[in-house]
Amino acid sequence: MGYPGTTLDKVNQDAQTFAQWKVDMLKLDGCYSLLADTCNLWRNYDDIQDSWRSVLSILDWFVDHQDILQPVAGPGHWNDPDMLLIGNFGLSFDQAQAQMALWTVLAAPLFMSTDLRAMSARNMDILQNPLMIKINQDPLGIQGRRILKEKSYIEVYMRPLVGYSYALVFFSRRTDMPYHYRSSLAQLNFTGSGLHEAQNVYTGDVISGLRTETNFTVVINPSGVVMWYLYPVRNLGSPQQ
Template identity: 45%
Template sequence: MSQLSTLISLVILSGLRYSVCGLDNGLALTPPMGWLSWERFGCETDCVAHPDTCISERLYTDMADVLIRDGYKDVGYEYVNIDDCWSARGRDEKTGEILSDPQRFPHGIKWLADYMHSRGLKLGLYADIGTYTCGGYPGLEGHFEQDINTFAEWGIDSLKVDGCYADASVNHAENDDVLVKEIAPACNLWRNYGDIEDSWASVEDITNFWARNTSTDILVRAAGPGHWNDPDMILVGNNGLSLSEQQSQFSLWAILAAPLYMTADLRAMPPWAREILQNKEVIAVNQDPLGKQAHVAWSENGIRIWIRELTSNVTSGDTWAVLLQNSNAIFGLKAVVLRPAQHIP
């Protein structure tokens, strides 16, 4: 019997033949918030040349400490997510168990999970459904149930699953059984487009995809408490976007009910970046318990109006978040109360 029920969420990234959907497991009732290492730190494993930025135990404890010290945890950021390149190159020769890199994670992943839990945080981990991860480390193929049990024993709170080196043309009976019986009931969010890069062109590309698909309600119908579309990480605090572009991305992700996973180096965040990321009004829109995702209500000549239904205000009436997007500019994210005579498409 797998212990996957102890894990909080599973993220399916790539377009695999496997079909899994978020079920009502009582988890992720609002979009998860936290920090993810991939876009900023990638697969840097040389801790001699890059001790401050390599994928290591120290990197994740540092980020956890900053989440608490600088007020991120207080506004809802609670996940510290390890991405690719954390494991050893090979498995245990006798047991086949997956192992963390002993030099970069000297205390092991269970110790790191305990470190997070003792501070009121949660630890996320990365795996791959194929034979190898995208970075060339051991994948889940042939070890599905063993690895899931290992992750649960370590105390992992969420699991991100990638799709590199997966042969979708072959019928893997073991994979199907585990996916249907063990993984699907724990699937709470999914990526549905390419990886984000630290540029406005990348943000705009993702936004355009979402605009096309929210207009047909494909993505809107898929989102709600316990099941979220994920447009990828928040770039605020990185180097590729201007100040206004960073504000724009954060507002867009908020109204889209997207998971809010930061990826910048929190140890070196300027005050203005913290102000964007800790904006309580914008976060409140993202975390609204009704769980409705925004859609494009009107679009013409590069201008879009996004609207999102929010939890009704008993005293005032229906409440909606409204965002005006003009090419690469966002003119504010506001919550408005509609009177009965008003109409939203």
């Protein structure tokens, strides 16, 4: 019988058949240079496995190649770091939150690979987080990147969003204890005199009155994240509305 799927000499015929069946999506492996004109997304690097080690391996590859990968991503053409493992067995709760946040800031397609019938309520909350999905589906479609790697094993990722807003992910690679990370928008290379607010994507807490020079502290669990939706309130040089 062989494997299900299609072959190069039957691609057009099979595509028409799938279209008639109103299939939402086709996944083709091994497209190589043929993909650019016809595919909306492409898998990069190794297949993901149900382990934190596998997630980190894929993340490391994306970071190592972010200067190449970021420019080719955008509406209609996406880099795909593979499936979300949330709800399976290989990730802790903090690691599940981390994968969702990091995949979102990388503008990754959010495909789940889990048994929805057996998923816990808190894992379902991760996957159905409205603000997270809003950020992932941002119309600009810009892929985020790592902007800072600290000696303390804390990394910061940033993704530009519509309305001069940003997604910020503070990610801990530590394995010992929660870490109090102190920084400011200026240290993250933000400029200008604007006033910002930051909403914690997971807790909903809002930090108001953030200027570029304002110091803040986030407490990040080992192998976990704190994710902010950062948005401007007003420009300090402009009159209040």
